[in-house]
Amino acid sequence: MEPIRLISSKTVVLPYTDIDTDQIIPARFLTTTTKAGLGQHAFSNWRYQADGSLNPDFILNQGTAQGCQILIAGNNFGCGSSREHAPWALLDFGFKAVISTEIADIFRSNSLKNGLLPIVIDAENHAWLMSNPGAGLTIDLQNSTLSLPNGKLVTFNIEGFARYCLLNGVDELGFLMNQLDTITQFEQARA
Amino acid sequence: MSAPKTLFEKIWERHEVVPETTDTPAVLYIDLHLVHEVTSPQAFSLLRQQGLKVRRIDRTLATMDHSTPTDPDEIAGRVPIKVKSAAQQIQQLEKNCAEFNIELLNLNSTQRGIVHVVGPELGATQPGKTIVCGDSHTATHGAFGALAFGIGTTEVGHVLATQCLLQRRPKTLAITVDGQLSEGVTAKDLILAIIGKIGVAGGTGQVIEYRGSAIESLSMDGRMTVCNMSIEAGARAGMIAPDETTFAYLKGRPKAPQGVAWDKAVQDWKQLRSDPGATFDREVHISGSELVPMITYGTHPGMVMPIDGQVPNLSGDPVFMKSLAYMGLQPNESLLGKPIQVVFIGSCTNARLSDLELAAKLIKGKRIAPNVRALIVPGSQQIKREAEALGLDKIFIEAGAEWRESGCSMCIGMNGDTVASGQYAVSTSNRNFEGRQGAGARTLLASPATAAASAIRGCVADPRELI
Numbered sequence: 001m002e003p004i005r006l007i008s009s010k011t012v013v014l015p016y017t018d019i020d021t022d023q024i025i026p027a028r029f030l031t032t033t034t035k036a037g038l039g040q041h042a043f044s045n046w047r048y049q050a051d052g053s054l055n056p057d058f059i060l061n062q063g064t065a066q067g068c069q070i071l072i073a074g075n076n077f078g079c080g081s082s083r084e085h086a087p088w089a090l091l092d093f094g095f096k097a098v099i100s101t102e103i104a105d106i107f108r109s110n111s112l113k114n115g116l117l118p119i120v121i122d123a124e125n126h127a128w129l130m131s132n133p134g135a136g137l138t139i140d141l142q143n144s145t146l147s148l149p150n151g152k153l154v155t156f157n158i159e160g161f162a163r164y165c166l167l168n169g170v171d172e173l174g175f176l177m178n179q180l181d182t183i184t185q186f187e188q189a190r191a
Numbered sequence: 192m193s194a195p196k197t198l199f200e201k202i203w204e205r206h207e208v209v210p211e212t213t214d215t216p217a218v219l220y221i222d223l224h225l226v227h228e229v230t231s232p233q234a235f236s237l238l239r240q241q242g243l244k245v246r247r248i249d250r251t252l253a254t255m256d257h258s259t260p261t262d263p264d265e266i267a268g269r270v271p272i273k274v275k276s277a278a279q280q281i282q283q284l285e286k287n288c289a290e291f292n293i294e295l296l297n298l299n300s301t302q303r304g305i306v307h308v309v310g311p312e313l314g315a316t317q318p319g320k321t322i323v324c325g326d327s328h329t330a331t332h333g334a335f336g337a338l339a340f341g342i343g344t345t346e347v348g349h350v351l352a353t354q355c356l357l358q359r360r361p362k363t364l365a366i367t368v369d370g371q372l373s374e375g376v377t378a379k380d381l382i383l384a385i386i387g388k389i390g391v392a393g394g395t396g397q398v399i400e401y402r403g404s405a406i407e408s409l410s411m412d413g414r415m416t417v418c419n420m421s422i423e424a425g426a427r428a429g430m431i432a433p434d435e436t437t438f439a440y441l442k443g444r445p446k447a448p449q450g451v452a453w454d455k456a457v458q459d460w461k462q463l464r465s466d467p468g469a470t471f472d473r474e475v476h477i478s479g480s481e482l483v484p485m486i487t488y489g490t491h492p493g494m495v496m497p498i499d500g501q502v503p504n505l506s507g508d509p510v511f512m513k514s515l516a517y518m519g520l521q522p523n524e525s526l527l528g529k530p531i532q533v534v535f536i537g538s539c540t541n542a543r544l545s546d547l548e549l550a551a552k553l554i555k556g557k558r559i560a561p562n563v564r565a566l567i568v569p570g571s572q573q574i575k576r577e578a579e580a581l582g583l584d585k586i587f588i589e590a591g592a593e594w595r596e597s598g599c600s601m602c603i604g605m606n607g608d609t610v611a612s613g614q615y616a617v618s619t620s621n622r623n624f625e626g627r628q629g630a631g632a633r634t635l636l637a638s639p640a641t642a643a644a645s646a647i648r649g650c651v652a653d654p655r656e657l658i
Contacts, residue, residue, distance in 0.1 A: 016510050018391055018491050022624040027605040031258050031276035033232035033283045045626045050612070074510065076392040079425060079491070080624060082327040083230065084343035102392050105427050106327055110343035159359060161215050172345075173241075176353045179209060179218050183355055186208040186220060 001115050003169035004141055007096050009069035012059060013133040017074035021107060024078065024086040038085055039092030059133075060093075069096040070137055072129045076100070078107025078118070087111040097139055099146070101126045112162040113172065121146065125154045141167055195466035198432050199363050199398045202338040202463070206321045208355055216357040222320040224350045225306045226253040226293065228284040229605075230325030234348035235287040243352045245291045250354060252315055253288050254296040255281055256305045257326075258606050261568050261595035265607075266298060273607045291351075304571020304597040307331035307539040311415065312573055314444025318433035318460040323350060328539050328621065330421040333430035334414035335437055336463045338398070340428040361427045362472040364397040365465075368405040370480030375655035377549070378413030379541055379619065379638035381405065382420040383485040383495045389475060391493040394426025397472065400465060401431050405479030411440040412543040419540045420621050423492040432464035484654055486526055487623045487636040490514040494623070498641060498653050501525050517625050518633050519613070526635070526651045530562060533616035534646035535628070536639050537568030537595075538602035541619035544574050546639040551583040553643040553657050554590045560649025565592035566608065568600040592646070604629045617645040 029041040046058050054061045071090070077100040078086060087110050090098070097117035108118040117139060121129075125148065129135060138147040141163060146154040165172055196204075203219075211217035224247075231253070238245070245251060258277035264270045272278035281298065288295035296303040302313060307328055310316040318336035323329060325347045332339035342356065349356055366385060372378075386393075399421050401414075409417065414431050421429030438457055441447045448456040484498040494514065496502065504522035505511040515521065536542070536550050547569060559565045567587045569575040575597055578584060584594045600608040602620035604627065610616040612631025619642050623634035637645070640654035647657070 016513070018493075018510075020491065020622075020624045022622070022627050026626050026630070027257075027603045030229050030605060031274060031280050033280060034236070035233055045630055050630075076395070076425065079391055080327065080422075080622065082325055082329075082341035082343055084233075084325075084345060102395060104392070104425060105395060106341055106343060106422075110345065113343065113345040159216070160213065161357070164214075172357055173237075173349055173352065175215075176218065176349055176355055176357065179355070180353065183208055183218070183220070183353060187354075 001169045001171060004115055004117070004166045006141070007069060007117065007139040008137070009096070010134050010136050011070045011072045011129060012065040012068040013072045013130055014059065015074060015130060018076045018079055019073050020080035021078060021083050021086040022080055025083065025089040030083060030085055035088045037092065038089035039094070042089040042093040064134055067094070069094060070139070071095050071098045073098060073100050074130070075102045077103050079104040082106045084110040084114070087114045087116045091116050099126070099129060112159070112166065115166060117141065117158070119146065119156050119158070121154050121156050125152065195469040197363050197465040197469045197471060198336060198400055198430060198463055199338065202319055202321065203360060205319065211360060216359045218355050219358045220321065221323050221350050221354055221356060222250060223310070223315055223322045224251045225310055225322065225324035225329070226251060226347070227257055227306050227324070227326065228255045228259065228280045229257040230344050231287065231347055232280065232283050233344050234351055235291065237348045238291070238351060245293060245351045246354045248292050248294070251293050251351070252310070253284060253293050254303055254306050254309055255284055255298065257599045257603060259298070259598045260607050261598040261600045262607065263596055266596045277606060301572050304573065305539045305542065305599060307419065308543065308570035308574065311335065311411070312444070312571055314441050314447030317441065317447065317456070318437060318463050323356065327422040328419050330426070330429045331415050331419040331539055333418040333421070333428050334411060335441070336430060336433035336460065338428055338430065341422065362397045364394060364399045364426070365471040365474045366399055366401050366477065367403040367474065368401065368477045368479045369403045370405055370478050371408060372405055372479050372482060375640060375658050376482050376484055377638040377640060378409055378416040380482055380485045381479065382417045383487070383492065383636065384482050385477060386420065386424045386492045387485070387495040388477065389424050391423060391491050392425040394421060394424035397426050399424070399426045399429040400471070401429060403479070406431055407434065410545060411436060412545040415543065416540055420492065423621060433460050484638060484641050486641060486651065487634070488518065488520055488526060490517055490623055490625050492621070492623060492636060498637070498651070499527055527653060529615065529651045531617050531635070531645055531650055532563060532614040533610050534563055534565040534642050535601040535616055535618040535620060536642050537566065537570070537600050538620035539570065539599070540621045541639050542568060542570030542574065544577050546619065547574070547578050547583050548581070550639045550643040551586045553640060553654065554592070554647060555586045557590055557647045559591040559646050562649045563646050565646045566595060566601060567592050568595040569597050571597045601628050603627070604632070610634070617642045617651060
């Protein structure tokens with residue numbers, strides 16, 4: 001995985017709470033055996049009309065959303081299933097970070113393992129971001145800060161080990177593989 | 192004397208290979224890894240790329256359920272599997288399990304079924320175990336006093352390769368349900384009421400322990416229904432302390448300990464309950480005797496109400512109104528008497544034998560309403576056989592319902608079984624998200640009793656009127 005330090009981008013806002021993984025990528029697209037090309041199905045039920053054409057009313061289909069790497073969404077983003085296809089689809093679509101007041105546990109864990117930053121901030125600054133779509137933000141992962149164009153510097157918490165892995169492009173599996181002797185000892189001790 | 196501990200803490204501490212520090216999460220040992228066709232292929236690819244083996248094939252069990260069809264002709268091979276990409280996914284799981292030497296309950300297996308049904312049924316699910324699966328409804332297994340939770344595909348790879356996961360310790364939430372459930376009120380109504388009370392993010396970052404007299408009175412099937420939907424409250428896991436009901440269920444099951452090992456295991460399992468005085472990060476109390484049959488009206492499981500209630504009026508909330516618009520409902524509307532087109536009785540939430548028996552009791556000797564398609568999908572091939580031995584299949588078929596092979600079916604709509612756009616489905620499954628059962632499908636989550644009553648009446652019906 002490539003190291004991540006700074007993300008600077010305009011935001012796009014999805015003004016809904018409890019956006020579940022079935023919205024992020026519907027189950028009918030999960031019959032794949034690879035991770036490739038899932039971005040075309042991101043938010044499929046909202047992005048496309050019944051005849052397959054793009055829904056012009058949906059924000060992600062509008063010009064202002066093009067190139068935006070930061071998604072702002074309502075509380076409890078990513079609730080529902082454990083499908084890692086959800087962060088795969090968002091990354092493939094072009095997002096690098098999601099900001100909400102709460103992010104569901106499994107989605108957050110899956111995102112961290114793929115380099116999609118799941119960022120939880122306080123309600124006041126979140127409300128500002130929700131009402132200012134297109135705001136230019138800089139996310140500084142090293143310092144766990146978010147620079148808002150209104151001059152505010154917002155701090156966020158991200159689990160320390162996951163942050164270390166993201167900053168250094170380290171794969172968690174490598175860390176676990178280095179523990180194999182300890183794991184073997186554990187297995188022998190309880191056998 | 193050591194400090195009193197919760198059930199969760201006892202299991203967690205038994206599985207810490209390396210305890211967590213401020214810098215690193217715990218290395219947590221996993222006793223049982225359940226695998227299915229949808230969330231595993233990319234993990235096996237990773238193993239192949241890195242030249243890794245599966246560390247403990249004896250702790251790994253695979254089945255096929257999510258994209259697997261439930262049409263008897265497709266399962267028997269009389270016709271090709273209709274969803275081509277699903278057929279490929281099924282083949283890929285067979286290939287992966289053969290290559291990595293993993294036990295697979297394949298299409299022809301008499302033990303195949305929904306992953307959260309077959310684990311307990313085979314006795315692989317046991318008290319005190321850590322159990323994971325690439326599926327968010329893994330908390331089902333917590334009904335046995337196991338710590339069971341859903342993981343993503345990257346973590347599936349971690350467990351395949353190391354039998355461990357990197358985990359931060361979650362917080363604990365005790366939900367105590369006192370009293371006894373009334374006639375016509377089921378475990379499903381109980382968990383829907385809990386989600387309605389604490390909200391769909393109410394359990395985020397927490398492991399729930401369900402306790403109290405109403406929980407203790409539930410059968411294992413009922414306990415599994417409750418723990419199954421813990422994720423719908425956002426919880427990491429849900430669990431119930433094991434007791435004589437748990438031991439009686441497990442005794443003699445093929446993968447449960449036998450003989451002397453059984454007696455030793457039960458002795459140990461009896462320690463697995465929260466000590467008196469153990470503290471939880473948060474506690475919630477619910478009166479079980481006041482609960483009534485519940486039904487959802489919106490697009491997440493927290494949008495739930497008593498079956499004879501009215502849709503709330505939050506007309507100033509645009510997200511709420513968007514949800515009602517999708518559902519084709521109005522604020523203050525009653526759901527009783529609302530015509531429906533589909534009834535689905537199935538899923539890892541409500542497809543066990545007692546669920547089917549309850550539905551059959553209400554349907555016996557009656558006809559499914561002509562405007563309704565009723566699909567009855569047993570949770571496993573074993574449940575299917577047990578139901579057939581009791582003649583339940585005949586009751587359903589004679590009433591005009593479809594009797595299927597086991598699988599996730601209409602719960603997830605990726606296997607050929609879907610609800611059409613705009614149709615209302617009373618469903619015993621776990622999610623009423625937009626499009627969950629098919630693009631445009633409108634899901635009303637309820638118990639098997641409510642689903643059966645609604646199938647007969649052709650509209651949303653109160654099961655208490657038929658019992």
